[in-house]
Amino acid sequence: MLIRNYYRIVELQTVCYLSEGDLLNAIERQEFALCAWIEDKNFGFISKTNALLGLFDYQGTVSLTEEQTKSLLCQGKNIALSRFLIQEPERIKVIIDCREQFAGLPNSTFSKLLYQSAVPSKPFVACGSVGAVADQLASAKLIKQKQEQALASGEKIPLFDDLMLLFVDAPVKQLGIQPIEIKPEQLRFDIRKLAEHFGYECLKQPERFGYPNQIVSPEPLPFNRSVNQTSNPIEPNVETNPIKVIIGALLDDYPIARSDKLWNVLRQDVKQTARRYDTEQVIDEMSQDQIIWFGRGRDAEFVMAYKTFQNQLSAVRKQRLIT
Template identity: 60%
Template sequence: MLNRSYYRLAELATVSYLSEGDLLDAVERQEFALCTWFDEPTLGLVSKTNALLGLFDYSGTVGLTKQQSKPLLCEGKSIRLERFMILEPERIKAIDDCREQFTSLPNNIFSALRYCSDVPQSPFVASATVCEVADYSALLDIAKKEQPNWSKHENPFHGLGQMFDLVTKPPATRLGIKPIEIKPNQLRFDIRKLAESFGLECIKQPESFGLVNRKSTSPHLPTKPHINRTIRFNQPHIETNPIKLIMAALLDDYPMARSDKLWNILRQDVSQASRRYDVDQVISEMTQDQISWFGRGYDTELNMAYKTFQNQLSAVHKVYQKK
């Protein structure tokens, strides 16, 4: 078997000592996130300010949140995605300019239409298929205006037929996003995330995947470890808030720095293509007084003012000092 980063669930026993039950339990408790593979055209390259920068075709792996992973694996249900994390940008061949194609369409989805030909070098948030869609709010306005005429027609079903035509052949359209359906058979797992979550000892031949255990282990330890998930999950709560995790990373390098300095360091970090502190590209935009980042499903944008940043940083700093 070729060593790669993403594997089908059926390959779990091939690369890991974990059982299917171990993985199912972690996903069910929303303590582990899976990935999915798809092959889709005309996805949207979106800037941190929600401007559409172009379209691209993609055949590769996409990151899921813990909340999205649960219904797919534990309930066998399909889900629909509008925003998601592209994990293999190297699989993108080119970014196509779509300004001329969409410039005449009403747009309440993106902040602007621009063009950037550069393919991102690290994982990034993209939108599902960008296309022309029916503008149902405009169709309702048309229907309200035409309804008096329909009621006067001798055929009592004339109005119903006209309404059907409006829906199937809409005269009003706008720029929109067509959600992508993800099915359970498209699920994958990231071998690196598996090692981070369950411990390097759960991986068979970790060195072959480029995974190195920083803590030296005794050569006399058994090759196959005893995996005890119950003990692992009974450990104290582990912080999962992405902004607090970024704060902890900042405090690792600057334990005595003031909040305003850390704010400026983070703002400079966010402006870089390769980030040192926001390594997962969580933050979509950061100004002088506000941080914006994607929440659940990458379709909800959350905001944090500088004052809130100060308060949360103080709480993280107290936890940091106890360690």
């Protein structure tokens, strides 16, 4: 099997000791999120200020939230995404300038139309295919005006035809987004995120993915004990998850603080040049509801939702009680 970062669910046991049940349990509890494979044209490149920076074609993965993952895998529901995080920007060949193309369209979707030719080197926010979409409100007003004029001149009002036109091919267009539909069969898991969440010892060949192979026995790990433990009882159980390390530092100062308090303390810490808790500068960005942070070697970027932070906090607190 080729070494890659993203795998289908059916490939789970070919690369790690986790069963589909182990993965499903984490997803049901909204503790772990998957990715989705998409392919289409004219995706929109979005800036932090909601400006449209250009269009691009893409075949690759996008990140999902824990809730979206649960809907797809556990409930078998399709979901629609208008905006999402592109996980593999290296698969994008070019950003297309669309300012002239959309200059004549009314625009209430984006703050402005700009152009950035450089393809981002790390994950970035994008949206579904951008183009002319129906402006139902403006179209309804136009049809109403047309009917009033026809009534005033004594003409026959083609009410049914006008209503059909409103829903089939609205006469007034505006700049908008066509959401993408994600189906359960498009789900993928990121082997790096899997290792970060469950511990890299769950991987059958960790050295293939850049992790040290400390597992003495080739037999699968017994999951009635912590997956972060190695099979050698002499070796210490050292925490390798950087976010859990940061949480441990927060708990040293605020042992009984609630998760929202710790989240806000960490947000303030990330803004500092010299950080007290994130001393290794792991976190790239942190908002009110998510953390964007670097993995091993700073060549992999991950997104953690607040819900996952709460789960990680609970795990660290439980571990402290045990030890």
